[in-house]
Amino acid sequence: MTTPAPSPADPIPDLAGVVLHDEVVAARAPWSRVIERDQVLRIVDLEGNQAVDCILYDAHDPTERYSAAETIVEQRNIFLGVGTQLLSDEGRVMMTVVADTCGLHDTSGGACSCESNTLRYGHHTKHQHACVENFLQSHAARGMGKRDMVSNINWFMNVPVEADGSLGIVDGLSAPGKYVDLRAERDTLVVVSNCPQINNPCNAFHPTPVRMIVWRP
Amino acid sequence: MTTRAQAASAAAGVLAKPTIPASTAAGLPDDVPLAQLVWDEILGPGDYAARVLSRGSRLRLENLEGDGCIQLLAFNADQTAERLNIADTVKVQWQAYLSAGALLLSDMGRVLLTFETDTCGHHDTFCGASSQRRNGPKYGSGANHGPYPNARDRFALALAKHGLGKRDIGGNVNLFKGVRVEGDGALTFLESSSAPGDVVVLRAEMNVLVVLANTPHVLDPRSSYVATPVRLCAWRGPVTAADDPIRTSTPERQRAFENVEDHYAR
Numbered sequence: 001m002t003t004p005a006p007s008p009a010d011p012i013p014d015l016a017g018v019v020l021h022d023e024v025v026a027a028r029a030p031w032s033r034v035i036e037r038d039q040v041l042r043i044v045d046l047e048g049n050q051a052v053d054c055i056l057y058d059a060h061d062p063t064e065r066y067s068a069a070e071t072i073v074e075q076r077n078i079f080l081g082v083g084t085q086l087l088s089d090e091g092r093v094m095m096t097v098v099a100d101t102c103g104l105h106d107t108s109g110g111a112c113s114c115e116s117n118t119l120r121y122g123h124h125t126k127h128q129h130a131c132v133e134n135f136l137q138s139h140a141a142r143g144m145g146k147r148d149m150v151s152n153i154n155w156f157m158n159v160p161v162e163a164d165g166s167l168g169i170v171d172g173l174s175a176p177g178k179y180v181d182l183r184a185e186r187d188t189l190v191v192v193s194n195c196p197q198i199n200n201p202c203n204a205f206h207p208t209p210v211r212m213i214v215w216r217p
Numbered sequence: 218m219t220t221r222a223q224a225a226s227a228a229a230g231v232l233a234k235p236t237i238p239a240s241t242a243a244g245l246p247d248d249v250p251l252a253q254l255v256w257d258e259i260l261g262p263g264d265y266a267a268r269v270l271s272r273g274s275r276l277r278l279e280n281l282e283g284d285g286c287i288q289l290l291a292f293n294a295d296q297t298a299e300r301l302n303i304a305d306t307v308k309v310q311w312q313a314y315l316s317a318g319a320l321l322l323s324d325m326g327r328v329l330l331t332f333e334t335d336t337c338g339h340h341d342t343f344c345g346a347s348s349q350r351r352n353g354p355k356y357g358s359g360a361n362h363g364p365y366p367n368a369r370d371r372f373a374l375a376l377a378k379h380g381l382g383k384r385d386i387g388g389n390v391n392l393f394k395g396v397r398v399e400g401d402g403a404l405t406f407l408e409s410s411s412a413p414g415d416v417v418v419l420r421a422e423m424n425v426l427v428v429l430a431n432t433p434h435v436l437d438p439r440s441s442y443v444a445t446p447v448r449l450c451a452w453r454g455p456v457t458a459a460d461d462p463i464r465t466s467t468p469e470r471q472r473a474f475e476n477v478e479d480h481y482a483r
Binding site for chain 1: 345
């Protein structure tokens with residue numbers, strides 16, 4: 001599902017450390033990897049405005065998983081950015097956002113699914129590929145399943161909440177080359193769906209590849 | 218005849234209890250059909266309950282003294298891998314604040330419950346359930362066996378009795394306590410979210426398992442554990458009709474009901 005790693009000639013901006021893994025995730029594809037404690041995962045929005053749906057699990061006990069609510073309550077803010085601690089349902093820190101050239105990320109809008117697509121866009125969209133399909137495929141390969149699905153992070157996605165509570169997915173703030181760095185505070189399984197949605201602006205109506213760089217500072 | 222055990226409960230001020238059979242309940246308003254009543258129970262501070270309700274049933278929650286906070290999970294009772302999805306609920310309806318007419322959506326594109334009545338209007342979809350980690354330092358204890366149990370551990374007990382476990386604890390809504398999202402994304406807790414006697418009536422659009430815990434909202438700033446009693450009752454009712462005004466209010470809601478009907482078509 002992934003294309004070969006970029007050429008070593010491709011520059012990696014602002015990265016001071018040893019690169020352990022470097023991979024381009026194709027548009028619409030799943031990706032998962034255990035990021036060991038103190039390693040950093042850089043997610044690069046190669047072409048801009050590409051939502052990257054993401055759920056975290058404790059690498060040794062995946063029943064402990066990312067909690068959007070715990071993360072929001074801890075920082076008393078619904079947006080993720082530099083300094084955000086990504087918390088588990090046990091209230092423990094899994095990863096920290098240590099760098100961010102985009103500025104704002106979502107954890108309220110969830111992941112697209114074939115089923116929710118039918119509500120938002122019509123019954124005719126049921127067979128379009130969706131993030132939940134990617135998550136479930138990754139989970140199945142690891143002996144996990146639907147019960148392990150929880151509210152996710154949407155890197156590079158912009159979901160503002162207006163004064164009256166109205167909420168929508170609007171044009172992202174991201175641009176080609178924007179990135180976010182996540183430092184693992186514990187061994188963390190990162191499961192990603194490079195969002196295939198084509199019915200709203202989260203991917204500028206055109207899903208594109210993203211780059212995953214794992215490095216040790 | 219009052220037994221010694223009952224006398225001890227009364228002396229300890231235990232008010233929270235179910236009425237059995239439910240049809241003998243007293244003190245409910247005239248619009249609650251007693252003959253159809255299947256459940257009547259008061260949840261005191263820290264109490265929890267789990268119950269399967271048939272499609273068409275109504276679940277009425279009354280915030281008796283105005284300071285309860287009901288943390289609610291919901292599942293498709295027939296296949297519990299399908300459950301409440303908070304993100305889909307707010308995203309599909311383009312609205313983070315729940316009020317009368319709102320649907321609680323499952324992760325399978327179907328409507329589990331509808332807010333048929335809501336005199337409160339302040340409920341929270343962002344903050345989740347209280348936990349041992351937060352209740353312990355805040356109240357001195359958060360344990361199930363102590364005086365200040367947390368909602369997550371209440372959920373775990375309730376779910377265990379239905380053969381479910383930790384992986385089944387997804388996102389919850391908090392009824393009767395609201396938050397406001399400021400322009401920069403910051404959250405403000407609404408301290409006077411509800412008044413005594415506020416009522417929410419939820420209509421079951423599928424056979425649902427509901428799990429409820431009455432514990433203080435995770436952002437409640439008070440150092441004392443305040444969760445005043447909430448009365449729950451439920452009765453049998455008709456499945457929602459095709460011309461229901463909530464169902465037909467938006468194309469998204471219409472399709473959520475269509476997906477329910479498709480699910481039950483056998």
